[in-house]
Amino acid sequence: MDLWDIFDTEWVPVGDWVDGALQWIVTNFRFIFQAIKVPFDIVLSALENGLTGAPDLLMLAIIVLIAWQAGGRKLAVVSCASMLAIGLMGAWEESMVTLSIVLTCVIFCSLIGIPLGIMAARNDRFWMVLRPFLDLMQTIPSFVYLVPIVMLFSIGNVSGVIVTFIYALPPVVRLTNLGIRQVRPDMVEAARAFGASRKQALYKVELPLAMPTIMAGVNQTIMMALSMVVVASMISVTGLGQMVLRGIGRLDMGLATVGGLGIVFLAIVIDRVSQSFGISARDRGHKKWYETGPVGLVRSFVKKG
Amino acid sequence: MGCRCGNRGQLIPLKASDALRLGASRCDERSIMSEVEIDCRNVWKIYGPQADKALAAIRADNLSKEEVRDRFDCVLGVRDASFSVAKGEIFCIMGLSGSGKSTLVRHINRLIEPTAGEIHVAGKRVDTMDEPTLRQLRAETIGMVFQHMALWPHRTLAENVAFGLEVRDVPLGKRRAAAERALESMELQGWEDHYPDQLSGGMQQRVGLARALAADPDILLMDEPFSALDPLIRRQLQDQFLELSKKVKKTTVFITHDLDEAIRMGDHIAIMNDGEIVQTGTPEQIVLNPVDAYVAEFVKGISRVSLVRAEAIMAPMDGRAATSKTVPLGSELGDIMDQFMTDQAPVTVVTSEGGAVGHITITDALRALRG
Incomplete structure (x- = not known):
């Protein structure tokens, strides 16, 4: 034993252990992971087929209308310009694939993250257990779990969604937890004092009051999902990320730039639209959502006619 | 009791x-x-x-x-x-x-x-x-009113006030009627569809009271x-x-x-x-x-003038003759003090029928005032 270079020897073979464990899981439990894939697969295929299958101009119109409803006319103009730019650069198809991956990811992150956040806000012990996992998910380099994900889930867009899901889940859990904890205690106490059950207090008081914070978490999740698309393209996920990766691989600066710009424009649109969803009714001057935007316009026409 | x-x-x-x-x-x-x-x-x-x-x-x-x-x-x-x-x-x-x-x-x-x-x-x-x-x-x-109002900012006043009925699944029409009635009792009619942050502090607490009263x-x-x-x-x-x-x-x-x-x-x-x-x-x-x-x-700091009443400080008549100055039973200390403004002779406390029941000297009154 050489004391001078004592750490040249691998005393604790963590790498070997992980290798062994992974091999064992893959040979014995792969079917479980294939089953986990199913719901992701269903949602992703539906969205992808819908978004890429629809006529380009119809999709553009829908996106602009949603932006108008969510954030007013200015946002509609910005969204229209951004999406037009993507289309004119010839990255429309790829951007729709990326959008469907991001949307699938957000759906599952919200579906799982918001209930986790609520439970964490109500139970300190659960939050203490959950927090290190969230830290791990956010800080561990995604390249590290790319390989096991491929071995367990194989390659393709669905595996891309799962990788992205792991990376993008923490903010929505954290901010849901924070949002619920920040609700003034006397607001909840008042609900209880007037006979609300815990569930009623949650749905009628806590969640609505925490909603702006929860939506900030969803927005963060969306942005993190979008930032994963290039990394995910390494396990043969298609879309804008793959354009960038292929461009780098072939030293095709043009292709990489088109993919990169596409990601930026798409990010602008999704970020602004999802942020507008999070603005509370109070800050909008107490107007219901259906009293503004295109829906409000249609409603006022219908009323007049 | x-x-x-x-x-x-x-x-x-x-x-x-x-x-x-x-x-x-x-x-x-x-x-x-x-x-x-x-x-x-x-x-x-x-x-x-x-x-x-x-x-x-x-x-x-x-x-x-x-x-x-x-x-x-x-x-x-x-x-x-x-x-x-x-x-x-x-x-x-x-x-x-x-x-x-x-x-x-x-x-x-x-x-x-x-x-x-x-x-x-x-x-x-x-x-x-x-x-x-x-x-x-x-x-x-049981209705409850809170120190910092605790009105829910995302609900209109009517929705705030009728919350207790809402959680018991009272139909909307009845809820609305109860909310309007409660708000009216607090002189807030016409504010049903406004939000708490559009009101002053005093009005907000009146909404708090209306909410407590809504379910009667x-x-x-x-x-x-x-x-x-x-x-x-x-x-x-x-x-x-x-x-x-x-x-x-x-x-x-x-x-x-x-x-x-x-x-x-x-x-x-x-x-x-x-x-x-x-x-x-x-x-x-x-x-x-x-x-x-x-x-x-x-x-110590509480004014006794309107709190102390004749019956609390009077001494029994004990055969004393009634004086010319009389105050009715239940008079406040302030009114008794008025009787000593002109002279310091004792005051007689009388019932509504006119019978003398007690006797107050200026010393009694001053002592009561000082506490």
Whole structure:
């Protein structure tokens, strides 16, 4: 034993252990992971087929209308310009694939993250257990779990969604937890004092009051999902990320730039639209959502006619 | 109606004759032996994981708040509190912040679970009640008003006010009607579809009151409802509430840190210190006979001019002849002082039939004024 270079020897073979464990899981439990894939697969295929299958101009119109409803006319103009730019650069198809991956990811992150956040806000012990996992998910380099994900889930867009899901889940859990904890205690106490059950207090008081914070978490999740698309393209996920990766691989600066710009424009649109969803009714001057935007316009026409 | 003073087994029985002597004019509009609506018996609240052990130790060794904290890491919130509130009266619980008054009032609708003791509300036992019955009691029998209003900012005033009905699945039309009625009783008609942040503080607390009244409960719990308001608005709301209270006769438990307010509002007052009720009685009893230095300190600054009445300071006639100056039974000290403006001869207290019942010298009056 050489004391001078004592750490040249691998005393604790963590790498070997992980290798062994992974091999064992893959040979014995792969079917479980294939089953986990199913719901992701269903949602992703539906969205992808819908978004890429629809006529380009119809999709553009829908996106602009949603932006108008969510954030007013200015946002509609910005969204229209951004999406037009993507289309004119010839990255429309790829951007729709990326959008469907991001949307699938957000759906599952919200579906799982918001209930986790609520439970964490109500139970300190659960939050203490959950927090290190969230830290791990956010800080561990995604390249590290790319390989096991491929071995367990194989390659393709669905595996891309799962990788992205792991990376993008923490903010929505954290901010849901924070949002619920920040609700003034006397607001909840008042609900209880007037006979609300815990569930009623949650749905009628806590969640609505925490909603702006929860939506900030969803927005963060969306942005993190979008930032994963290039990394995910390494396990043969298609879309804008793959354009960038292929461009780098072939030293095709043009292709990489088109993919990169596409990601930026798409990010602008999704970020602004999802942020507008999070603005509370109070800050909008107490107007219901259906009293503004295109829906409000249609409603006022219908009323007049 | 027994007003028990919980600590050290002291008992201040308030017999009908006492009430007549000490606070006749306050009590006469309500029947003196009326039924008890809220009855708390030996309620304890100890916060901390070892609450039960701490309670046993306190009972055995009569530990102080600090000893409990040091030995069991428990916080003593309420210590052996007993009081009863008669139907229709306003019962004030007065104490400084941290004295446990807000904790105590939350035992009545069990927003806080007692560590020990019995709580009876409207003939039902609250401390052992199951969850659905408790929720029904809260929604239908007990209305509550909070210090910082606690109106929900995402709901319109109508939605705020009708919340208690909404959680009991009352149909929308009925809810709306009840909300409109409650808001109107607080002079807020026309504001139904506005949001709390569009209102001033005083208006917000009126919404808080309307919310408490919407389900037409028999009992109101008011946790420092006017403390956060400026003095003028506070006075205005106190008057509005007293007027309303005269009309609808709700049994009210009113928390305050201000003895002036307690005296203004309360038919009876309980004074709390460090989680204990140190004295319970009518405003007159508290001001004229403070049980200890702590209560005396509070009472010091209170003006007695409109609080002390002839019957409290008069001496028996004992065969003395009636003087030419007379005041009726129940006269306030202020009116008696007026009689001494011209000369210092004693005043005779007479009943409404004209019979002389008491005798007050200027010394009696001055002593009463000084306290």
